[in-house]
Amino acid sequence: MVACVGAFPARPEHYSMSVSKAVHSLSDTTTTEPTTDSNFGTFDEEGNYTPREVVSNDLGMSFADAIDGTIVEVEDGELVHGTVVKIDKDEVLLDIGYKSEGVIPSRELSIRNDVDPSEVVSMGDQVEALVLTKEDKEGRLVLSKKRAQYERAWGDIEAKKEADEIVEGPVIEVVKGGLIVDIGLRGFLPASLVELRRVRDLQPYIGQTVQAKIIELDKNRNNVVLSRRAYLEETQKETRDSFLNNLKIGEVREGTVSSVVSFGAFVDLGGMDGLIHVSELSWKHVDHPGSVVAVGDPVKVQVLDVDFSRERISLSLKATQADPWQEFAETHEVGQLVYGRVTKLVQFGAFVQVGDGIEGLVHISEMSAHHVDSPEQVVTPGEELWVKIIDLDLQRRRISLSIKQAAEGGELAPEYSEHFEVDDEGNWAASEEVEAAWAEFESADAGDEAAAEGGDDAAPADEA
Numbered sequence: 001m002v003a004c005v006g007a008f009p010a011r012p013e014h015y016s017m018s019v020s021k022a023v024h025s026l027s028d029t030t031t032t033e034p035t036t037d038s039n040f041g042t043f044d045e046e047g048n049y050t051p052r053e054v055v056s057n058d059l060g061m062s063f064a065d066a067i068d069g070t071i072v073e074v075e076d077g078e079l080v081h082g083t084v085v086k087i088d089k090d091e092v093l094l095d096i097g098y099k100s101e102g103v104i105p106s107r108e109l110s111i112r113n114d115v116d117p118s119e120v121v122s123m124g125d126q127v128e129a130l131v132l133t134k135e136d137k138e139g140r141l142v143l144s145k146k147r148a149q150y151e152r153a154w155g156d157i158e159a160k161k162e163a164d165e166i167v168e169g170p171v172i173e174v175v176k177g178g179l180i181v182d183i184g185l186r187g188f189l190p191a192s193l194v195e196l197r198r199v200r201d202l203q204p205y206i207g208q209t210v211q212a213k214i215i216e217l218d219k220n221r222n223n224v225v226l227s228r229r230a231y232l233e234e235t236q237k238e239t240r241d242s243f244l245n246n247l248k249i250g251e252v253r254e255g256t257v258s259s260v261v262s263f264g265a266f267v268d269l270g271g272m273d274g275l276i277h278v279s280e281l282s283w284k285h286v287d288h289p290g291s292v293v294a295v296g297d298p299v300k301v302q303v304l305d306v307d308f309s310r311e312r313i314s315l316s317l318k319a320t321q322a323d324p325w326q327e328f329a330e331t332h333e334v335g336q337l338v339y340g341r342v343t344k345l346v347q348f349g350a351f352v353q354v355g356d357g358i359e360g361l362v363h364i365s366e367m368s369a370h371h372v373d374s375p376e377q378v379v380t381p382g383e384e385l386w387v388k389i390i391d392l393d394l395q396r397r398r399i400s401l402s403i404k405q406a407a408e409g410g411e412l413a414p415e416y417s418e419h420f421e422v423d424d425e426g427n428w429a430a431s432e433e434v435e436a437a438w439a440e441f442e443s444a445d446a447g448d449e450a451a452a453e454g455g456d457d458a459a460p461a462d463e464a
Contacts, residue, residue: 153184
């Protein structure tokens with residue numbers, strides 16, 4: 001470099017005055033030795049002034065070579081470091097000491113898509129970047145922060161996979177089939193591996209920081225597959241074992257329906273999920289579990305079985321509810337008459353519903369006092385009629401009914417006795433109270449039909 005070692009005299013015309021003063025000054029001193037103070041020039045014995053050296057060449061090379069020596073040399077694929085000197089909406093300029101600033105396009109800033117550069121870097125930030133090209137068609141040095149981060153992250157990810165360690169990062173996207181997690185690169189977390197059970201709504205996970213195990217790693221395909229479920233299973237095994245050990249068969253627990261499937265419903269018991277099989281949802285026949293429970297419903301269930309080896313819990317919802325067959329058996333007995341509705345015809349008779357979830361069979365031999373070739377000769381589905389209980393088997397949950405014996409009369413079941421009475425011929429007929437209710441209903445129904453037939457042209461009754 002060129003080093004300055006002193007200051008120039010004020011003006012050349014002052015040299016003579018300075019010299020004369022200096023000579024006069026020297027004449028007043030006791031020495032005649034030349035001055036050697038490095039801050040000034042020197043005088044010889046005759047008083048001639050020699051200015052001090054203003055500059056010296058300490059470079060050891062040409063000035064051009066010195067300038068070239070300050071410029072960083074880069075190659076494609078090289079990792080470089082620099083300072084953010086400008087942020088635009090679609091790019092960032094990075095000073096890495098090269099002859100020109102490097103350009104980082106916005107798409108090369110982050111593994112996240114469609115980000116604002118100002119959300120990723122700030123002015124003055126020190127940034128590591130990968131050289132994509134020393135000179136593009138516009139002569140620019142093009143860099144990538146994202147790929148530098150990717151290269152750096154791969155080494156860390158591979159080491160953690162080798163050591164069977166977990167990775168951690170925020171969820172940045174919901175994609176088809178799962179989530180994208182920022183672990184320095186884009187890690188794919190399948191929906192089936194997000195929780196211990198499958199999650200249908202993944203949107204709430206956006207922004208959450210999650211821990212996961214690496215289950216697949218392929219740098220050539222840029223493929224990283226994660227499993228949060230594996231992490232949860234590993235960390236919660238002790239908790240699950242304790243939970244299962246504390247469950248007692250037959251005890252009643254409260255929980256929340258976590259999912260509904262075709263074969264039943266899963267219930268979160270506060271530590272693990274248990275399954276209510278469709279057959280244990282209700283005392284009635286269930287076509288689909290969704291007709292009985294919905295996700296989020298609070299339920300009270302009984303523990304039927306605990307499988308420690310498979311970590312499965314079997315539950316029953318109907319076991320916590322009153323058994324309609326038991327209730328029916330407690331309030332009815334053989335010989336009573338009950339009112340029912342024909343639900344289904346079969347070759348050997350007809351099924352009649354006589355209570356909530358309670359169906360009994362009228363054998364073809366009990367349909368009529370006369371010979372019957374087929375049930376269709378006597379009844380049709382949906383028909384309501386009186387039947388007599390001729391057998392009640394609670395253990396096998398079977399009720400045998402008779403139409404022909406009901407026609408001979410008998411004692412009504414308790415729930416009907418206050419609404420029906422025996423007429424003059426000994427038949428059970430609806431009481432006056434029931435008849436009045438039916439009359440009121442039929443009257444209102446007839447009025448509605450008349451209005452419908454009259455349309456807008458029909459006059460109100462008081463105007464007729």
